[in-house]
Amino acid sequence: MSELLDVPVLTAWLKRADEMVAARQTYLSDLDAAIGDGDHGANLARGFHAVTAKLGTPADPAALFKTVGMTLIGTVGGASGPLYGSMFVEMGKAAAGKSALDAAAWADVLEAGVKGVAARGKAVPGEKTMLDALTPAVAAAKGAAGLSAALSAAAEAALQGAEATVSMIARKGRASYLGERSAGHADPGATSAALLLSALAEAAR
Secondary structure: OOOOEOHHHHHHHHHHHHHHHHHOHHHHHHHHHHHOOOOHHHHHHHHHHHHHHHOOOOOOHHHHHHHHHHHHHHHOOOOHHHHHHHHHHHHHHHOOOOOOEOHHHHHHHHHHHHHHHHHHHOOOOOOOOOHHHHHHHHHHHHOOOOHHHHHHHHHHHHHHHHHHHHHOOOOOOHHHHHHHHHOOOOOHHHHHHHHHHHHHHHHHO
Protein backbone atom coordinates (compact mmCIF):
# COMPACT_ATOMS: atom_id res chain seq x y z
CA MET A 1 0.00 0.00 0.00
CA SER A 2 1.00 3.63 -0.36
CA GLU A 3 2.47 5.32 2.69
CA LEU A 4 0.33 8.38 1.94
CA LEU A 5 -3.38 9.08 2.26
CA ASP A 6 -4.28 11.11 -0.82
CA VAL A 7 -7.69 12.07 -2.23
CA PRO A 8 -8.21 8.78 -4.17
CA VAL A 9 -7.48 6.67 -1.07
CA LEU A 10 -9.62 8.87 1.18
CA THR A 11 -12.45 8.73 -1.36
CA ALA A 12 -12.17 4.94 -1.40
CA TRP A 13 -12.36 5.02 2.40
CA LEU A 14 -15.62 6.96 2.42
CA LYS A 15 -17.16 4.67 -0.19
CA ARG A 16 -16.11 1.64 1.86
CA ALA A 17 -17.52 3.28 4.99
CA ASP A 18 -20.81 3.82 3.18
CA GLU A 19 -20.94 0.11 2.28
CA MET A 20 -20.02 -1.05 5.77
CA VAL A 21 -22.47 1.26 7.56
CA ALA A 22 -25.25 0.16 5.19
CA ALA A 23 -24.44 -3.49 5.86
CA ARG A 24 -24.41 -2.94 9.64
CA GLN A 25 -27.29 -0.47 9.71
CA THR A 26 -29.71 -2.77 11.53
CA TYR A 27 -27.05 -3.86 14.03
CA LEU A 28 -26.16 -0.25 14.87
CA SER A 29 -29.82 0.69 15.28
CA ASP A 30 -30.40 -2.36 17.48
CA LEU A 31 -27.53 -1.28 19.73
CA ASP A 32 -29.05 2.19 19.87
CA ALA A 33 -32.53 0.81 20.60
CA ALA A 34 -31.18 -0.80 23.78
CA ILE A 35 -29.91 2.48 25.26
CA GLY A 36 -31.07 5.33 23.00
CA ASP A 37 -33.48 6.32 20.23
CA GLY A 38 -32.86 3.31 17.98
CA ASP A 39 -32.02 5.36 14.89
CA HIS A 40 -28.22 5.49 14.85
CA GLY A 41 -27.79 3.00 12.02
CA ALA A 42 -30.45 4.52 9.81
CA ASN A 43 -29.19 8.05 10.41
CA LEU A 44 -25.57 7.18 9.71
CA ALA A 45 -26.45 5.16 6.61
CA ARG A 46 -28.38 8.11 5.22
CA GLY A 47 -25.47 10.42 5.98
CA PHE A 48 -22.80 8.32 4.29
CA HIS A 49 -25.02 7.72 1.24
CA ALA A 50 -25.26 11.50 0.97
CA VAL A 51 -21.49 11.83 1.43
CA THR A 52 -20.63 9.46 -1.41
CA ALA A 53 -23.13 11.24 -3.67
CA LYS A 54 -21.44 14.60 -2.98
CA LEU A 55 -17.76 13.69 -3.04
CA GLY A 56 -16.96 14.69 -6.62
CA THR A 57 -13.25 15.45 -7.13
CA PRO A 58 -12.06 17.55 -4.18
CA ALA A 59 -8.78 19.41 -4.59
CA ASP A 60 -7.13 17.99 -1.50
CA PRO A 61 -7.83 16.11 1.75
CA ALA A 62 -8.88 19.33 3.51
CA ALA A 63 -11.59 20.04 0.94
CA LEU A 64 -12.76 16.43 1.06
CA PHE A 65 -13.05 16.40 4.86
CA LYS A 66 -14.92 19.70 4.88
CA THR A 67 -17.43 18.36 2.34
CA VAL A 68 -17.93 15.22 4.42
CA GLY A 69 -18.39 17.19 7.64
CA MET A 70 -20.90 19.65 6.25
CA THR A 71 -22.84 16.85 4.52
CA LEU A 72 -23.09 14.82 7.72
CA ILE A 73 -24.21 17.85 9.73
CA GLY A 74 -26.89 18.54 7.12
CA THR A 75 -28.22 15.01 6.65
CA VAL A 76 -27.70 12.96 9.83
CA GLY A 77 -30.28 13.38 12.57
CA GLY A 78 -29.81 12.92 16.29
CA ALA A 79 -26.55 13.59 18.10
CA SER A 80 -24.33 11.70 15.68
CA GLY A 81 -24.68 14.21 12.82
CA PRO A 82 -23.19 17.17 14.68
CA LEU A 83 -20.58 14.94 16.34
CA TYR A 84 -19.32 13.19 13.21
CA GLY A 85 -19.74 16.42 11.25
CA SER A 86 -17.58 18.31 13.74
CA MET A 87 -14.99 15.55 13.58
CA PHE A 88 -14.59 15.82 9.81
CA VAL A 89 -14.71 19.63 9.77
CA GLU A 90 -11.88 19.77 12.32
CA MET A 91 -9.95 17.12 10.38
CA GLY A 92 -10.28 19.37 7.34
CA LYS A 93 -8.82 22.33 9.22
CA ALA A 94 -5.89 20.21 10.42
CA ALA A 95 -5.22 18.91 6.89
CA ALA A 96 -5.09 22.39 5.33
CA GLY A 97 -2.28 22.86 2.84
CA LYS A 98 -1.47 19.15 2.48
CA SER A 99 -1.93 17.24 -0.78
CA ALA A 100 -1.60 13.91 1.07
CA LEU A 101 -1.12 12.68 4.63
CA ASP A 102 1.70 10.50 5.90
CA ALA A 103 1.41 8.52 9.13
CA ALA A 104 2.34 11.43 11.41
CA ALA A 105 0.07 13.88 9.60
CA TRP A 106 -2.85 11.42 9.68
CA ALA A 107 -2.43 10.92 13.44
CA ASP A 108 -2.47 14.69 13.94
CA VAL A 109 -5.52 15.12 11.68
CA LEU A 110 -7.40 12.34 13.47
CA GLU A 111 -6.48 13.85 16.84
CA ALA A 112 -7.87 17.22 15.75
CA GLY A 113 -11.11 15.53 14.70
CA VAL A 114 -11.42 13.70 18.01
CA LYS A 115 -10.87 16.95 19.91
CA GLY A 116 -13.72 18.40 17.84
CA VAL A 117 -15.98 15.55 18.95
CA ALA A 118 -15.01 16.05 22.59
CA ALA A 119 -15.68 19.79 22.39
CA ARG A 120 -19.04 19.40 20.64
CA GLY A 121 -20.21 16.60 22.95
CA LYS A 122 -18.65 18.05 26.10
CA ALA A 123 -17.47 14.53 26.87
CA VAL A 124 -14.34 12.72 28.01
CA PRO A 125 -13.29 9.07 27.64
CA GLY A 126 -14.96 6.68 30.07
CA GLU A 127 -18.47 8.11 29.65
CA LYS A 128 -19.62 5.45 27.14
CA THR A 129 -19.43 7.53 23.94
CA MET A 130 -17.64 7.40 20.59
CA LEU A 131 -14.63 8.94 22.35
CA ASP A 132 -14.02 5.58 23.99
CA ALA A 133 -13.18 4.19 20.54
CA LEU A 134 -11.61 7.30 19.02
CA THR A 135 -9.26 8.31 21.85
CA PRO A 136 -7.34 5.00 21.98
CA ALA A 137 -7.27 5.02 18.17
CA VAL A 138 -5.37 8.32 18.19
CA ALA A 139 -2.88 6.99 20.73
CA ALA A 140 -2.36 3.85 18.65
CA ALA A 141 -1.86 5.83 15.45
CA LYS A 142 0.69 8.10 17.12
CA GLY A 143 2.62 5.12 18.47
CA ALA A 144 2.91 3.24 15.18
CA ALA A 145 5.73 3.33 12.63
CA GLY A 146 4.47 3.88 9.09
CA LEU A 147 1.00 4.47 7.70
CA SER A 148 -0.05 0.84 7.28
CA ALA A 149 0.81 0.06 10.90
CA ALA A 150 -0.86 3.27 12.09
CA LEU A 151 -4.14 2.52 10.31
CA SER A 152 -4.23 -1.09 11.48
CA ALA A 153 -3.33 -0.18 15.06
CA ALA A 154 -5.92 2.60 15.17
CA ALA A 155 -8.66 0.30 13.84
CA GLU A 156 -7.81 -2.41 16.37
CA ALA A 157 -7.63 0.05 19.27
CA ALA A 158 -10.99 1.53 18.28
CA LEU A 159 -12.57 -1.93 18.15
CA GLN A 160 -11.23 -2.78 21.60
CA GLY A 161 -12.39 0.60 22.89
CA ALA A 162 -15.89 0.02 21.53
CA GLU A 163 -16.02 -3.42 23.14
CA ALA A 164 -14.92 -1.89 26.45
CA THR A 165 -18.04 0.32 26.48
CA VAL A 166 -20.20 -2.74 27.17
CA SER A 167 -19.34 -2.64 30.88
CA MET A 168 -19.51 1.16 31.17
CA ILE A 169 -22.35 3.21 32.64
CA ALA A 170 -23.35 6.00 30.25
CA ARG A 171 -22.73 9.55 31.47
CA LYS A 172 -23.73 11.42 28.29
CA GLY A 173 -26.68 11.46 25.90
CA ARG A 174 -29.96 9.58 26.02
CA ALA A 175 -28.24 6.48 27.39
CA SER A 176 -27.29 8.38 30.56
CA TYR A 177 -30.98 8.48 31.54
CA LEU A 178 -30.82 4.72 32.07
CA GLY A 179 -28.10 4.97 34.71
CA GLU A 180 -26.73 1.56 35.65
CA ARG A 181 -29.13 -0.12 33.21
CA SER A 182 -27.00 1.27 30.38
CA ALA A 183 -24.28 -1.24 31.28
CA GLY A 184 -24.28 -4.49 29.32
CA HIS A 185 -24.65 -2.86 25.91
CA ALA A 186 -21.97 -1.55 23.54
CA ASP A 187 -22.20 2.14 22.76
CA PRO A 188 -23.52 2.57 19.19
CA GLY A 189 -21.38 5.65 18.53
CA ALA A 190 -18.20 3.91 19.64
CA THR A 191 -19.17 0.92 17.51
CA SER A 192 -19.72 3.03 14.38
CA ALA A 193 -16.47 4.94 15.02
CA ALA A 194 -14.59 1.64 15.09
CA LEU A 195 -16.36 0.65 11.87
CA LEU A 196 -15.16 3.82 10.13
CA LEU A 197 -11.54 3.25 11.12
CA SER A 198 -11.76 -0.38 9.99
CA ALA A 199 -13.07 0.87 6.65
CA LEU A 200 -10.05 3.17 6.31
CA ALA A 201 -7.58 0.37 7.07
CA GLU A 202 -9.31 -1.79 4.43
CA ALA A 203 -9.46 0.95 1.80
CA ALA A 204 -5.78 1.84 2.23
CA ARG A 205 -4.72 -1.75 1.62
